[in-house]
Amino acid sequence: MRIGIAGITGRLGALCAEEVVGAQLHLSGGLARKPDALRHIVTDPARLAGCSDVVIDVSSPEATCANAEAFAQARCAWVIGTTGFNAEQEEAIICASRQIPVLRAANFAPGLTMLLDLARQLGAKLPADEYDAEILETHHRQKRDAPSGTALAIGEQFAEGRKVALADVIETDRSGLRGDGAIGFASLRAGQIVGEHSLILTSGTEQITLSHRAFDRRVFAQGAVKAARWLAGKPAGLYGMTEIFGA
Numbered sequence: 001m002r003i004g005i006a007g008i009t010g011r012l013g014a015l016c017a018e019e020v021v022g023a024q025l026h027l028s029g030g031l032a033r034k035p036d037a038l039r040h041i042v043t044d045p046a047r048l049a050g051c052s053d054v055v056i057d058v059s060s061p062e063a064t065c066a067n068a069e070a071f072a073q074a075r076c077a078w079v080i081g082t083t084g085f086n087a088e089q090e091e092a093i094i095c096a097s098r099q100i101p102v103l104r105a106a107n108f109a110p111g112l113t114m115l116l117d118l119a120r121q122l123g124a125k126l127p128a129d130e131y132d133a134e135i136l137e138t139h140h141r142q143k144r145d146a147p148s149g150t151a152l153a154i155g156e157q158f159a160e161g162r163k164v165a166l167a168d169v170i171e172t173d174r175s176g177l178r179g180d181g182a183i184g185f186a187s188l189r190a191g192q193i194v195g196e197h198s199l200i201l202t203s204g205t206e207q208i209t210l211s212h213r214a215f216d217r218r219v220f221a222q223g224a225v226k227a228a229r230w231l232a233g234k235p236a237g238l239y240g241m242t243e244i245f246g247a
């Protein structure tokens with residue numbers, strides 16, 4: 001199986017490349033802004049798609065979306081781990097998934113995949129007028145998007161359990177009083193913290209916290225390569241990590 005990496009020079013992309021080689025799969029090359037013939041790094045997505053069965057994309061929202069057309073044309077499977085998309089960019093990904101298999105996940109870690117399932121169950125069980133929901137995420141100082149993609153995914157699952165749309169109850173600006181039924185978000189950025197997420201549910205008399213801490217970025221790279229192996233050759237469609245870790 002030939003696996004390419006978009007964002008291969010980045011923190012996660014470089015680890016994904018190591019995992020591919022470590023698993024004795026064929027690393028077909030990578031995409032970044034500066035080409036490098038020695039390391040098979042190109043700037044044209046069509047060139048990478050043309051020599052790959054599947055590409056793991058961990059770059060930036062703009063760079064990821066710029067790949068959509070070339071990957072669809074080459075019928076190349078697409079694992080997307082990039083976060084921070086706007087609504088228009090999300091739509092472009094959904095559009096591509098009508099032509100090629102796309103697996104999209106804000107977090108490739110198995111434990112976090114389980115946490116998403118638990119968040120949905122708690123949303124369905126804990127009454128919104130009794131339990132305030134807050135999501136706290138902490139990441140390294142280089143992270144660009146906030147709230148993190150994972151925090152938003154936790155919020156979406158919890159909201160789905162509550163049978164509300166996250167867009168209707170999301171609170172990121174914390175000035176003023178907390179809204180009834182709000183799902184609040186807070187972000188911290190410091191040092192080299194890999195990624196921490198907590199869903200904190202508080203009533204007048206108790207608190208329940210679901211937490212996940214990644215302390216080695218390799219957990220994401222390993223999940224991404226598992227996802228790539230699973231996705232190559234699948235029919236067109238939009239898939240997620242529950243397909244891999246079965247939450």
Ligand SMILES: NC(=O)C1=CN([C@@H]2O[C@H](COP(=O)(O)OP(=O)(O)OC[C@H]3O[C@@H](n4cnc5c(N)ncnc54)[C@H](OP(=O)(O)O)[C@@H]3O)[C@@H](O)[C@H]2O)C=CC1
Pocket residue numbers: 006007008009010011012013031032033034058059060061062063080081082083084105106107108109149220
């Ligand atoms: N799903 C998951 O489990 C995880 C997802 N992520 C997400 O992955 C993404 C990357 O994270 P991280 O590795 O830390 O980021 P880095 O900034 O370290 O890496 C970004 C990579 O994308 C490339 N890139 C950026 N902009 C462009 C562009 N316009 N055109 C082509 N290539 C571009 C960079 O290449 P260069 O600068 O060399 O041109 C680099 O290779 C983020 O969205 C992050 O949130 C991160 C960890 C886990």
Ligand SMILES: O=C(O)C1=N[C@H](C(=O)O)C[C@H](O)C1
Pocket residue numbers: 083106107139143147148149150151194195196
């Ligand atoms: O940028 C990161 O580093 C991470 N990004 C992902 C996100 O936005 O949720 C996943 C992980 O927490 C690390």
